[in-house]
Amino acid sequence: MSTFESNLRRRRVELQFRKVTQQILRYPPWMYVVGLGLLSFISYMLLRPQAMRIGVPPLFYSDPSDSTESYPIFPDASTANLISVQATRQKAVVGAFKHAWKAYERDAMGSDEYHPDSGEGTDFSGDGGIGYFIVDALDTMHLMGLRSEYERARQWIQDELSFKRNGMYSTFETTIRVLGGLLSAYFLTSDPLYRERAIELGERILPAFNTPSGLPISTINLATIEDMQGGLRGGMGMAHGNIAEVASLQLEFKYLAEIAKNETFWRKAENVMAVVNKALPENGLAPIQIDIYGGSFIDSEIRLGSRGDSYYEYLLKQYLQTDRTEPIYKKMYDTAMQGVHDKLVQKTPTKGLTYIAPLTPQRLLKGGKTWKTGNRQEHLVCFLAGSLMLGATTSGALSQGVSLPPLPEELTPQGRRDWKTGVELLETCMRTHETATGLSPEIVTFGTDPEGSDRDWYIQDSSMVRGGSPPYDARYMLRPETVESLFIAFRLTGDPRYRDYAWNIFSAIEKHCKLQTGGYLTVLHVDQTPVRRFDQMETFLMSETFKYLYLIFGDSSVLPLHDVVFNTEAHPFPIFKPSIKPGFF
Template sequence: MVLILAPRRRLVPVVALFTFVFVLLFLRRSDGYDYGAHVPPSSSSSSSSSFFSFLGGSAPSPQPFPPTSERVPFRNSSFDWTDVDQHFPIHSMIPLPTGRPRRRIPRIQHDFSPSFFRTTTTVTTTETELEARRAAVRDVFVQGWKTYRDRAWGQDEVGPVSGEPKKNTYGGWAVTLFDSLDTLWIMGLKDEFYDAATYAAQVDWAAEKTRAEGGGGFNVLDTTVRHLAGLLSAFDLSGELALLRKATELGDLLYMAFDTPNRLPARWANLNNMRAGTQMAGDHDPSAATGTLALEFAHLSQLTGDPRYFDAVARVTRVLQRTQHQSLLPGMWPRLVDFRNERVDTDNAFTLGATAGSLYEYLPKMHALLGGRDPIYEAMYRRAAETAARHIVFRPMLPSDAAHQREEEEQERGEQTPIQPSRPRILFTGDVYVHDERIDHIPETQQAACFAGGFFALGGRLFDLDHHLDMGDQLARGCAWAYDAFPAGVMPEVSTLIPCSRSSEGNEQATDTASADIRSKKSRGDEKKIGRDHRKALEDGSGSGSGVHLDECPWDPDRWAGEGDPRLRKGFKNVKDPRYLLRPEAIESVFLLYRMTGKEDLRDIAWRMFQATVNATQTPHGNAAIDDVTAHQGGTNKIDSMESHWFAQTLKYYYLIFSPPDLISLDDFVLNTEGHPFRLGI
């Protein structure tokens, strides 16, 4: 109204101001920075982004990069791998994608701020309680870190039972130290951070590895996601240039693993073979071993301006894209891949668990890291996630809460009472084995596959797939439910559940029909037709006999009596590997779902998980893996192992879920598979 009554000459500056502001709305997420520079320039104020948040803008501007610092001293390694000629040189470089994406990256994190247009989520935990929970997590971290600092400094791991160093679990390059750098910073342990950063920035990759392995080799995947990623994320948070320089040294060493005839990396890189040019990609390697390098190498190119690193992993991505529909389960890659011959049809096993899971995890994360500028990752995610949703994800058959509580009462009274279904809406992931005439869906779930909740949720957020976000929520809650299902209060490595009957969606009949049709065609010798029909059944799910059960399948007490283990919580068939190895995947998904949805009950779930985990694993020297989760917390048998992911991921996710949501915001960072945050918007 004021604008309408104002004189025209007053309207000009007002209109100009609003025009300028709305132009910024489209420009606020920059295309990048001068890729010839080693460090992105620090930005100033981000006040405009809060204005756009007030207006309901899709995603805030990334937080400014920290000022660069040279507080940490740097020392060169004794060998420079850039001096070694490539035996299989490339002739054209795949550059980092530039320009404007077809679609802007949306807001990933739930908007926790109040405004006239939205309300905050219901707060169930006070700030005092949250502060106490953060302090409890930090105390557990500090106890384990102090043991490592005092008893195993520079070694890979310290034994939480013996208190003795365990040097070579990851090659002798102080993996606990490198993996803990960003956690130290995030928890505000700055003195400890600078002690560790000073050690890390002076490691001699050549000398240390020669001493540790006698001039031998190292695991490319582990070194990339732990050591390289630890350095990159610590630089992103602190701005310490020495850490980026040390990361570049390591990147040059790791780059040599790609010097093979087809430019796909060796899984186990040997220093002598690197020099001689005799390395080859594996012909029976875990698909994740080669498929989980992209985030780290791409970010190293972003920070250094050197396109070699991105080119290396982009070539892997192109092979994965080309072969995605050539596997026995089109849309997914098997556990084991022949990277040497670039074939994905030599293995019939498919999973989101160990050996394969992190390959899928990196598809939406690479889309976010590159600002959506390369559409290949969205396309690959959609195909893989839809296939996994049809074939890998399943709903367990569970009694309703009311049924569970009333069963003993009914037995005592000898009567039947009507029960209203009130079952938890939870999902799990299993395994698939593809055969010539059938597909076996195995409801065997791994704790390593619990990352799937965050995987589907992130894809749902990035690509506007609400059903994926909902699936992610149910998967995250499924793993949290499994923690509560065992006496130790934590989930086992591998367990089998009783799935909902596939006939509840009519798929069992479809599977029988498809199998009969295949047998009929086979008897007529129509092999090509069999192949086409089998592939179609796999791709459209008509013969899968699986898929996500959206209905609430009925509880079948007779089926439970025949298949279930009466020593376990109803729903479980058996426990194949009862250990708990301090894994982070369950709390990772709970944390990510909280940050994406703002559902406050997830914080209370996380607190129960944390308390149970600590009670079951604590020792005088830290926290130990345990050998059997079916034992009660006070009676768990401890294994003398405290792997670095306890510091890098498990405790970090517990700390972050109880922290203010702007600490490592999902709109500012993407976390690699080892929990290391990489800054977005570069």
């Protein structure tokens, strides 16, 4: 039997199971006792928990925009064609990954960064690289079944990777990319090599937390670990940090603590959240700047883009990672999302596009301050669409098992609100791909004048002459946030339009970012063709963008959302009940 036939047969068995379990879920227990007798009642009680646990979806899903249309998950007449189309798309994504990896391996193997046009690699330290690119891409290779590429990468990690580099490294980036990549590889393969290297790296990062407040310093010298045990000396960095970097290390250090059986990793990460929670304003919205020494926020912008984004992402994911055993994170997440809806959610005056505005503090002449609402949204903010939808079906659900997509009666009022905003925000993010290239700009500005242009958004300073430098806002840096939200949206709805959106984005990347000699480049202006490009291929193309594209076109049983959480670099970790007793509730 071919792989295709095997997968198809398995899907048909799944559908039959769903039919049976949905019938079970329709009726209350007393009807089984009365109508079918004790044996049926026992069967009901045995099967119902399993059905609820896996979140058995209905056989038909409805459009998230409240359309009255319904569609079968697998229409009988076109099942084979449906699977064939998605398999072809998935194969194309694998081909793109191989195209990028082959060039990197040829030109820059071992380097932290890669510049495909010049065929060169660079490191974050003059003392050599610490595997940023390789480790970040490792789990994607494994998922795609690229055995030979994976084995060569593993060999490099075993033989060449060294963390004894005398240079300053970002605590945050090293944690989410390198530590996160090693932890994910261990989760997927159980290879002890990755566990050992993850523990070593974690121990080298730990001194970053030796500040008066316990908040981690922004940069650290991994080589001089023995000189930093005393705290703020040696390789420590600046005193001001940002909330995303400070409070987006927890998924990694908690999972590391679990596999290393080392409570120190857990307590260091957990203490950060206790300090942040104490400093938060009542509305749960965190200014992006925080005093590392004192543990208090500094007057600064509130935004869900750069320097703020993953803090909010990790509130929900910390609650989910430990199997909902730490309700404090649900409380912090729910409070923050209420604040987002009260202060940040905006709509354009003409077409009603939903976007997330930043807030900027302004001093008043007579003392005090006020907050100015902006009208710009970074591409980074598009993560929130999927996060809201995931939150609606977990934190905002009345029980752990919801339909696909969730029915209104299965969600709390907050869950229904968050689901609606998530769907609308994702549509806005897709609208920003309506450019000459089909790629979304780094930052869009939304119109606020009802009498203004018919177009609700534009790229600021996009009138720049062709010979000049394009504005930063106009570039596309191979970012994954919209694709990430499309992946989550598809997993939670089964709606094929999200796959089609993802395919359109991938096609645009192939057309405008791909370098024929190998690799992919940043596009400097998404609304100008032919494109001008910048010689940079970010590691998140390999770890996030291609991974989410691969997963959205594949079987949803691979890394199901009820079994894993993805860190902010798209490295999957398991959901587990912690063996370490949480100390922050």
